[in-house]
Amino acid sequence: MLIRADRLVTADKVYEPGLLRVDGDRVADVGPWTDGTADLEVGTLAPGLVDVHCHGGGTASFSIDPETAIHAHRRTGTTTQVASLVTETYEDLEAQVRMLTPYVEAGELAGIHLEGPWLAAEFHGAHPVPLLRDPVWSEVERLLDAGPVTMVTVAVEREGGIEACRRMAARGVVAAIGHTNADHATTVAALEAGATGATHLFNAMKPIHHRKPGPIVALMDDPTAWLEMIVDGTHSDPALVKWVAETYPERLVLVTDAMAAAGAADGDYILGTLAVEVRDGVAKIAGTDTIAGSTLVLAKAVSNSVAFGVDPLVALRAATIQPARYLGLDAGDLVVGGRADAVVLDESWTVTRVMRKGEWLD
Numbered sequence: 448m449l450i451r452a453d454r455l456v457t458a459d460k461v462y463e464p465g466l467l468r469v470d471g472d473r474v475a476d477v478g479p480w481t482d483g484t485a486d487l488e489v490g491t492l493a494p495g496l497v498d499v500h501c502h503g504g505g506t507a508s509f510s511i512d513p514e515t516a517i518h519a520h521r522r523t524g525t526t527t528q529v530a531s532l533v534t535e536t537y538e539d540l541e542a543q544v545r546m547l548t549p550y551v552e553a554g555e556l557a558g559i560h561l562e563g564p565w566l567a568a569e570f571h572g573a574h575p576v577p578l579l580r581d582p583v584w585s586e587v588e589r590l591l592d593a594g595p596v597t598m599v600t601v602a603v604e605r606e607g608g609i610e611a612c613r614r615m616a617a618r619g620v621v622a623a624i625g626h627t628n629a630d631h632a633t634t635v636a637a638l639e640a641g642a643t644g645a646t647h648l649f650n651a652m653k654p655i656h657h658r659k660p661g662p663i664v665a666l667m668d669d670p671t672a673w674l675e676m677i678v679d680g681t682h683s684d685p686a687l688v689k690w691v692a693e694t695y696p697e698r699l700v701l702v703t704d705a706m707a708a709a710g711a712a713d714g715d716y717i718l719g720t721l722a723v724e725v726r727d728g729v730a731k732i733a734g735t736d737t738i739a740g741s742t743l744v745l746a747k748a749v750s751n752s753v754a755f756g757v758d759p760l761v762a763l764r765a766a767t768i769q770p771a772r773y774l775g776l777d778a779g780d781l782v783v784g785g786r787a788d789a790v791v792l793d794e795s796w797t798v799t800r801v802m803r804k805g806e807w808l809d
């Protein structure tokens with residue numbers, strides 16, 4: 448299949464016009480359009496989207512019905528997905544990691560993210576406080592040994608937090624700083640020990656104070672730290688999204704942090720062990736004002752970013768190659784020999800078609 452795109456976006460080049468040749472599930476050629484007859488002509492063609500922080504979609508959590516969650520996001524453009532798990536007991540998390548392992552082995556998921564239980568009680572968000580724990584290494588290791596865990600969110604100020612970052616980095620597991628009450632110095636120490644990013648920067652962490660700059664300034668200041676943001680218009684103000692995208696365009700990582708209602712209707716849901724109410728697309732812990740994940744799909748985060756004034760190419764890279772590099776995934780680009788995962792976008796940078804493994808999805 449030979450596709451001609453008015454604009455073809457790869458990780459480091461834009462071809463106007465460009466060509467993509469697909470052979471089976473692989474990219475056979477990519478580059479500038481020369482001449483010939485295309486099998487298909489499209490507007491903008493970009494790599495398939497990569498979401499490294501997502502709990503579910505299509506009414507289902509990854510922890511309960513991964514098939515439904517995978518397809519809800521995949522059909523909207525997310526061709527590479529990491530399944531995030533919220534805080535539960537060690538026994539339940541271990542069982543969930545084991546249940547998800549075959550999906551990773553089959554290439555349906557790119558890995559597993561543990562968001563908890565090693566989080567700060569002060570910034571617990573949608574995680575049950577009684578189940579939060581210090582990252583005692585033997586207990587962390589138990590869950591890492593249970594299956595392909597690729598990322599762990601840690602409140603690095605907890606007892607053992609810095610050591611956990613060091614040991615995770617040594618194992619090739621991404622340590623992400625989040626749900627944290629850490630001060631600036633502790634955050635710097637965690638980054639030096641091997642932490643490489645922020646779990647939803649700004650959300651569920653100590654805010655910036657001029658005499659207590661806290662984790663946010665340390666994370667922004669580290670040229671190697673990846674910065675997750677949830678661009679749904681609720682989690683962070685659009686002006687802040689635009690500012691981060693302009694200030695740190697090469698470190699921004701768009702994530703959904705979606706719960707089961709992504710790509711589904713308003714209603715009453717469960718996130719981990721907690722009841723969540725979704726009204727007008729905003730998810731909150733039942734009876735409270737605490738946001739409990741988003742109802743985003745990643746394609747919507749891209750078009751939202753553009754609507755908020757972010758450079759479209761920055762938004763696309765923040766949803767493709769940058770998350771892939773953050774987690775060391777072979778995804779997020781269109782390269783010869785790579786998996787043929789792509790999305791077609793219209794003039795408003797809205798995804799209109801999705802290809803995964805060389806096949807167009809419905």
Ligand SMILES: [Zn+2]
Pocket residue numbers: 500501502531562704740
């Ligand atoms: Zn989350």
